[in-house]
Amino acid sequence: MTVIPYIFTAVLIILSLIIQGHPSFDVISIAGVKPDLLFILIVYLAYSFGSFYGEVTGFISGLLHDAISNAPLGFLTFPKMALGFIAGMFGRSIIKSNIITVSLIIFIASLIKGLITLILAYIFHQASISTVISIILPEAFYNALIAPPLFFIFDKIYEKELEREGF
Amino acid sequence: MGRLWAGFTELNEVREELRKTREKLQQYESIAEELNEIRYENDHLRKILNLSERIGYESIPASIIAQDPDNWFRTLIINRGKSDGVMVNMPVVAYKEDDKAVVGKVVEVRGSISRILPIISSDIRVGIKLGEGREPGLLYGASSNANVCVIDYISRAVPVKFNEPVITSGQGGVFPAGLSIGTVIKSEVLESSAYQRIIVKPVIDFNHLEEVFIIKKEPDKELLQIFGEVE
Numbered sequence: 221m222t223v224i225p226y227i228f229t230a231v232l233i234i235l236s237l238i239i240q241g242h243p244s245f246d247v248i249s250i251a252g253v254k255p256d257l258l259f260i261l262i263v264y265l266a267y268s269f270g271s272f273y274g275e276v277t278g279f280i281s282g283l284l285h286d287a288i289s290n291a292p293l294g295f296l297t298f299p300k301m302a303l304g305f306i307a308g309m310f311g312r313s314i315i316k317s318n319i320i321t322v323s324l325i326i327f328i329a330s331l332i333k334g335l336i337t338l339i340l341a342y343i344f345h346q347a348s349i350s351t352v353i354s355i356i357l358p359e360a361f362y363n364a365l366i367a368p369p370l371f372f373i374f375d376k377i378y379e380k381e382l383e384r385e386g387f
Numbered sequence: 388m389g390r391l392w393a394g395f396t397e398l399n400e401v402r403e404e405l406r407k408t409r410e411k412l413q414q415y416e417s418i419a420e421e422l423n424e425i426r427y428e429n430d431h432l433r434k435i436l437n438l439s440e441r442i443g444y445e446s447i448p449a450s451i452i453a454q455d456p457d458n459w460f461r462t463l464i465i466n467r468g469k470s471d472g473v474m475v476n477m478p479v480v481a482y483k484e485d486d487k488a489v490v491g492k493v494v495e496v497r498g499s500i501s502r503i504l505p506i507i508s509s510d511i512r513v514g515i516k517l518g519e520g521r522e523p524g525l526l527y528g529a530s531s532n533a534n535v536c537v538i539d540y541i542s543r544a545v546p547v548k549f550n551e552p553v554i555t556s557g558q559g560g561v562f563p564a565g566l567s568i569g570t571v572i573k574s575e576v577l578e579s580s581a582y583q584r585i586i587v588k589p590v591i592d593f594n595h596l597e598e599v600f601i602i603k604k605e606p607d608k609e610l611l612q613i614f615g616e617v618e
Contacts, residue, residue: 241456246594252533253458289455290462290494290502337459348509354530355458 233281253358271308278304299336319368326367330360446600461508468499476606488567488590514558518551538585547574560607
């Protein structure tokens with residue numbers, strides 16, 4: 221890959237964090253839950269370009285996310301990195317990209333990420349099993365809902381790289 | 388004879404005036420009693436709401452510039468930091484119309500920004516007093532995405548009314564006593580617990596919160612050391 225896709229990725233990571241964190245974008249939250257745009261981006265990159273790209277992006281963006289969040293260091297990094305690796309194992313060559321598969325991948329990945337975070341929450345922090353209903357499930361549904369249009373946009377952004385990869 | 392008759396007439400007039408005066412006196416007495424009652428009620432309500440006591444601390448106005456980008460945390464970022472005199476564990480309040488109410492406390496301070504842990508976060512613990520009975524309890528955020536709080540450690544035997552005010556108790560070394568927090572919207576009695584679970588709606592609407600005030604009250608370090616919040 222050339223430098224350009226890395227720049228695109230960096231810009232998208234920062235843009236996702238701004239949208240998720242700035243009060244002006246509160247309109248995107250439904251019932252107090254915001255979609256995890258950064259996570260969708262990581263799964264997209266892993267799904268399109270493989271585990272290595274996914275886990276490295278997950279690690280770097282997760283550290284950035286941890287730094288600006290109130291989370292203990294690693295709390296948001298580890299699930300993103302792990303899912304970046306796992307999602308890369310089920311890449312485009314194995315699962316064809318369409319609305320249903322994209323939604324399903326993001327839904328299952330979000331659920332796994334939520335469960336890993338819950339386990340970490342028990343270790344680092346105070347956690348409650350009620351977060352499965354209050355955060356994990358709504359976030360997974362929300363992510364799955366907005367993933368297809370986002371994947372479409374990302375496909376346009378990374379068009380040349382996808383062509384180079386043979387997709 | 389004429390004078391005697393005049394004396395009788397005057398006597399009647401004086402009697403009539405006396406009767407009217409007694410009537411007026413009774414009216415005034417009842418008004419005075421009513422006023423005393425109103426004054427007592429007013430003092431009592433002031434005591435509950437602590438409106439009589441103005442908090443004697445300076446405050447730093449600040450704007451919310453960001454919030455936690457993750458659904459698991461509820462912190463808010465403000466545009467005031469160490470350079471403005473903000474310290475960790477300083478209480479943060481905001482106004483809704485004319486009511487001053489608790490927003491949360493400062494948990495992290497950097498050069499020109501700080502992080503606030505709001506009362507709707509499940510990580511916070513605030514000592515409170517509930518209603519007219521001033522029952523002590525512990526308040527924290529209900530869940531990671533709800534804008535309500537929960538009060539724990541209120542005995543099941545305590546009668547809790549809808550809309551009862553909840554104020555800070557001043558215990559804990561962070562919040563001054565008597566700051567308004569919210570009102571009771573629900574009380575749940577669980578069979579398995581000796582305490583009831585009280586749901587509180589905060590005065591502050593956290594969805595539309597933009598401006599806050601950091602109270603320049605240095606935290607009680609001795610108390611915080613006891614609670615293990617300061618190394």
